[in-house]
Amino acid sequence: xxxxxxxxxxxxxxxxxxxxxHAADLLAADILPGAKxxxxxxNDFGMPIYSVDREAASGIxxxxxxxxxxxxxxxxxxxxxxxxxGHFTAAYKNLFDWTSRVEKVGAMSNLYQGKPMVAxxxxxxxxxxxxxxxxxxxxxPYFAADVRASFSLPGFGDNFDVDTGKIRAxxxxxxxxxxxxxxxxxxx
Ligand SMILES: Cc1cc2nc3c(=O)[nH]c(=O)nc-3n(C[C@H](O)[C@H](O)[C@H](O)COP(=O)(O)O)c2cc1C
Numbered sequence: 001x002x003x004x005x006x007x008x009x010x011x012x013x014x015x016x017x018x019x020x021x022h023a024a025d026l027l028a029a030d031i032l033p034g035a036k037x038x039x040x041x042x043n044d045f046g047m048p049i050y051s052v053d054r055e056a057a058s059g060i061x062x063x064x065x066x067x068x069x070x071x072x073x074x075x076x077x078x079x080x081x082x083x084x085x086g087h088f089t090a091a092y093k094n095l096f097d098w099t100s101r102v103e104k105v106g107a108m109s110n111l112y113q114g115k116p117m118v119a120x121x122x123x124x125x126x127x128x129x130x131x132x133x134x135x136x137x138x139x140x141p142y143f144a145a146d147v148r149a150s151f152s153l154p155g156f157g158d159n160f161d162v163d164t165g166k167i168r169a170x171x172x173x174x175x176x177x178x179x180x181x182x183x184x185x186x187x188x
Contacts, residue, residue, distance in 0.1 A: 001035045003027065003183070004074035004115075008092035009082035010042050015156045016080035016129075019122045022166055023078060023151075023176060031180050037078070040070060042091050050097035064098035072113050076183045077145070080120040081136060083129035100143060112145035116183050119150040120176075128154030148182035151175060 005024055007017035024037045047061045048054060071077065082089050088096065100109040119136045121129025133150045140147050153159055153167065153176075160167055167173050 001032055001075045001184075002073065003032075003035050003037045003076050003078050004040065004070055005037050005078045005080075006040045006042065007080045007082070008042060009080075009089050010091045011082065014082065015122050015124070015160070016082045016120070018160065018162065018165060019120055019153055019156075019167075020078065020080040022160075023080070023118075023120055023180060025165075026173070026177055027078070027180050027183070031177060032184050038070075038074070040067075042089075042095065045095050046091070047094060047098055050094055055098075055101060060098055060101055064095065064102060067095055067099050068102040068111070068113075071111070071115060074115060077112065077115050077117040078120070078180075078183070079117060079136075080122070081129055081132045083121060083123050083127070083132040086131040087135065088132060105144065109143050111143040112140060114144050114146060114187075116146045116148050116185075116187065118148055118179050118183055120153075120179075121150070122153035122156045122160070124156050126154045128152035146187060148185070149179035151179040 007014050007020045009016050028035055045063045047063050100111050103110040119133055121133045123129045130152050133152055137147050
């Protein structure tokens, strides 16, 4: 099983990238042993800000085509969403907007191409990126995502041990394991 992993942030100190790495370790170790996990870096997908005029003049940038192809080549998606002002980071929103233009099925954008997705999110505060996770859960299906589960880690500084790279409380790790295990279930 090929899993595409992305922390939807450009921060080099990303707490979501740390959570993603922990989740990927859990997946590969005992949930889906043998799974191949490929990490993308959002910094490799820089592009001009989306505009209809720019698209009409120059088409869709290569980076958006590359992101769409990476999703297409994966069996499942493990994305960790940083929350900026209740929403995607600007960099992910821009990549999302461009990539939403690559392929349509009927009237719907085929951005996520029917792939199973588990959405993770964390923040330093008590909210645990819940706003952006709720946004993903309610809207990603309109972009052909099969969102299987989400996992929010509030209070990153308290709940995540950066030295070991793991969530401290076993009850939270178990909650994450349950979310991750949904990626192994067959598609409906
Ligand atoms: C512009 C900006 C907006 C933010 N808005 C939110 C927010 O709405 N909710 C939240 O929980 N944290 C917010 N934060 C704090 C982020 O959760 C924090 O910076 C976190 O480290 C981002 O994830 P990352 O490290 O993976 O990039 C914001 C941070 C920035 C810089």
